[in-house]
Each structure stands twice: as structure tokens, then as C-alpha cells.
Amino acid sequence: xxxxxxxxxxxxxxxxxxxxxxxxxxxxxxxxxxxxxxxxxxxxxxxxxxxxxxxxxxxxxxxxxxxxxxxxxxxxxxxxxxxxxxxxxxxxxxxxxxxxxxxxxxxxxxxxxxxxxxxxxxxxxxxxxxxxxxxxxxxxxxxxxxxxxxxxxxxxxxxxxxxxxxxxxxxxxxxxxxxxx
Numbered sequence: 001x002x003x004x005x006x007x008x009x010x011x012x013x014x015x016x017x018x019x020x021x022x023x024x025x026x027x028x029x030x031x032x033x034x035x036x037x038x039x040x041x042x043x044x045x046x047x048x049x050x051x052x053x054x055x056x057x058x059x060x061x062x063x064x065x066x067x068x069x070x071x072x073x074x075x076x077x078x079x080x081x082x083x084x085x086x087x088x089x090x091x092x093x094x095x096x097x098x099x100x101x102x103x104x105x106x107x108x109x110x111x112x113x114x115x116x117x118x119x120x121x122x123x124x125x126x127x128x129x130x131x132x133x134x135x136x137x138x139x140x141x142x143x144x145x146x147x148x149x150x151x152x153x154x155x156x157x158x159x160x161x162x163x164x165x166x167x168x169x170x171x172x173x174x175x176x177x178x179x180x181x
Contacts, residue, residue: 113141
């Protein structure tokens with residue numbers, strides 16, 4: 001079974017997923033890492049530069065990555081439902097990518113905008129991210145929800161929203177592990 005796990009930067013997706021993997025073992029492939037490996041061959045030096053590439057180049061990388069990832073059957077695909085670009089929100093998993101991946105589950109990790117803001121501040125030395133207000137963070141999470149349901153309609157997948165509340169990582173991890181059964 002292929003599972004999509006997504007959340008906006010700072011929602012705690014990787015932290016919660018790592019905790020869930022202690023309960024339910026599955027292989028994880030980071031979609032962005034696969035795309036970045038391909039983008040490096042074209043001169044891109046860091047992951048955050050990828051979202052500023054021309055739309056056509058981003059789409060080309062998405063499709064190539066999807067084909068590589070689809071070679072696996074039982075895998076969690078760590079990705080983003082939407083990517084905020086200078087041109088607007090880019091679907092992280094457009095129709096042709098979904099047709100290749102065919103996920104059975106889509107899990108969104110969400111957190112309160114204030115918590116996301118705090119986590120992003122801690123990451124400032126590690127990642128270069130665009131500034132987003134709390135309202136923009138809320139909008140981005142809403143866009144992810146809409147995208148996830150659209151993806152589910154196309155693939156017959158289920159959508160699970162897991163809240164990553166401060167100090168309750170284990171609770172979120174248990175919810176994810178249960179959804180992976």
C-alpha cells in the first residue's frame with residue numbers, strides 16, 4: 001500500500017512520522033529528496049530553490065520522481081499536498097502524478113498556526129523559508145485539505161487529518177500508526 005503523508009513546513013510531519021514508525025514499520029521515501037537529487041543534476045544547490053523554478057521544470061521533476069517512487073509497493077511518501085510558489089499554490093500531487101502513485105491513504109499532519117510559527121523560528125538556521133503570517137499558515141493548511149480531498153476523489157484513497165498538538169507527539173503517532181493498518 002502506498003501512503004501519502006503531508007503537512008506544511010513546521011507542522012511537525014517528520015517528527016510525528018518518525019514516532020509513528022516506532023509503532024508501525026514501513027519504508028519512507030521523501031518526495032522532495034527524490035526531486036532534489038534530480039534537480040542537483042541541473043544545477044540546483046538547495047531544496048528551497050526548487051519551488052522557485054519555472055512551473056514547467058517543477059512539473060517535469062514531479063513526474064520523474066513519481067515514476068521512481070512508484071517502483072515501490074509498501075511505502076510512505078513524505079511530501080506536500082501544496083507548494084506555495086511565487087505564482088500561487090502548486091499542487092504537490094497533480095492528476096498525472098496521482099495516476100502514477102495511486103495512494104490508498106492520505107494523511108495530513110496539522111498544527112496550530114502559533115505552534116508552526118514557533119517551530120519555523122527554531123529552524124531558521126537550518127532552512128530558508130518564506131515568511132508566512134498566521135493567517136497565511138491557516139490558508140495553506142486549508143489548501144492542503146482541499147487538495148487532499150481532491151486527490152482522494154481521483155484515487156479512491158481515504159483522508160485522515162492528524163493534529164500535532166504541543167507535547168502530544170505520541171498521541172499523533174498512534175493515530176498515524178492506526179491509519180497505516
